[in-house]
Amino acid sequence: MSAAGGRTSGHALELRGVTKRYGTFTAAEGVNISVGQGEFLTLLGPSGSGKTTLLMTIAGFVQPTEGQVLLDGRDITALPPEKRNFGMVFQGYALFPHLTVAENVAFPLRVRHMPKPEQAEKVRAALDLVQLTRFAERKPSQLSGGQQQRVALARALVFDPALLLLDEPLSALDKKLRAELQDELKALHRRVGRTFVNVTHDQEEALSLSDRIAILNHGRLVQQGSPSQLYEAPRSRFVADFLGKSNFLHGRAAEGGAGGFSILAGSTMLAVAAAARPPAGSNVLLSLRPEKVSLLAPGETAENMVDGTVESWSYLGAGFALVVATVDLGPLRVNLPAWNAPFAPAEGLPVRLGWAANAAVPVEEDLPAAA
Template sequence: MKTALESPTVPAVQFLDVMKNYGNVVALNDIRLSVGRGEFFTLLGPSGSGKTTLLNMISGMITPTSGQILIDGQDVTRVPPRERGLGMVFQNYALMPHMTVFDNVAFPLRMRKVNRHDIERRVMAALKMVRLTSFAERKPKELSGGQQQRVAIARCLVYEPRLVLMDEPLGALDKKLRIQLQFEIKKIHEELGVTIMYVTHDQEEAMAMSDRICVMNHARIEQVGTPRDLYFRPSNEFVAEFLGESNIITGTVEKITDSVACVQLPDGWRVSCAATENEARIGSPVKIMVRPESLRVTTFDQQSGIGMRGTIEDLVFVGQAVRYVISSGALRLTSVNNSGYGTPTFARGDEVWADWSYDNSIAIQ
């Protein structure tokens, strides 16, 4: 019979009704969350949302006011950090400057009294994984920021922790290096199959790396889902606007047919969006979310009847795309057109027709 520790059906991490208060300040509010084994799971949110507090609770550095934390089915709510068997990677690397790269990576093994032969083998394997075998005898000050962070990752993984926690590990690096290390960390995750819980406030980083994302705000969980679900099917306006750029359009529901709502806007135009009767009610106000890349812009004589008339207020060249800002009454909409190597189809002042496919939009709270 498999124990809880061995069962693949037991979540790697669970939060059960977790609360954290500092006096009258609520740092975490009624957190219920489950992270699957082998998952790359990201906690995403603005500063002060509670994401780092949540990560520190898993590590044992913060104790919840109430509720339970389970790792591999075991209640670790009051278990000291050293007994949890976790690995952690910080933004500031936390390397020991007087030690070589080899000795930094070997340090957790020596603390665990691993024999000398196994230390040599495991350290070199870890350095190979992060492509730093030729740097084993260097000191941290002789490495770049990206190389130092790879050493920190190797040190974290060398003792094979059951769960790896990463607290904004790429925050101190420039954009190009961050993107490079994102792919490296994801590749390591896929090779090892280890569960990773990752904290960031960078939406693009979270979208590029994660199996699932937990969006947090004001000490609460707003939504949990895959990057695609969160981007195209956000549950509310905060998630829609935090994860990329969005157009939020307010109107009144006229009718709902086959999960498609017809919505009248204040200036009389009619648009459509994907919505069930649970998400929108006839006669009630509703907010529609449309991503800029889903907003079509055509000449006014190509109007379909479902959409709105507008005027090109501004346009910006962004590589192979052109970003249009369209005014339609009190509305300001953004559309990204990827055709023609960034050659604009319209000019400022042009009258246009803006619309979208209903299945590229959604009713949100």
């Protein structure tokens, strides 16, 4: 098993105009995605968005109605799954309960008729990779959920697959274990240097694991980019709302200058730092992340300020989550670090909120599929 620190052992994947229809229902429509060598790409979206259909299309279990699947520039659309040499990890692990850990990991090598001495060597290397060597003779029922998932990863990697496909691999685990496995999976990706394609509906998992994320909705690709690009610069309301939480501010474009423009929301004028200026009088929708809003202390100022009243609040350990009622902007979510909050929140407390001109991002209500 190769375990390269660099990314030379990965393969490039491309989906070119992939569409899948089931009668009158379109599960995926005109999807174009390129995955670079050694990249970790996550297909992210709500239930019914088409992400699993695309993963099954990549694996070869689903034939697209239109479009192509290419590996290193070679068209593999018609190639059956067993000829693609892709590893796959399923949500439910799919381990054989009557086989030991070592026998489960060896199974892909047995069906490839690999000589037993070579099988044993590769199984040892795979189990070492996921730190399960001492569990080789145990049955899956004797392992925790996290350990079973690591066995599934070892089995998917043992035959040196061209790609590793992950179908919601951590969703069956509890929150704490899922966070631990995220760190392990990310480290494993770095060690093996393979190309990973992951499917999830969990936004935190996608942000934590991925080099790049492709966000899907109703079978269409709506935006793709690095986690920070998608979080900091969503192009649509759907992306801003699905990837994390956001406040949405409605207003009409007012005057513009070299560094941005202003919008009028009710009687409140808000400054927006943006390269593109909308026509004066046009409707504008802004996305403002809750952690970019501050509670201003008496005498403190900000580029944008609005008065409000604390409607509700929650203590989350690391911080407070507030909902502040305002006259012109409606209820605003505010996330504050608990350790340096200017004062303790309380329902009915009058507060002044502030944020920088570059904190809010103009977004569209809806977008066509990304090119």
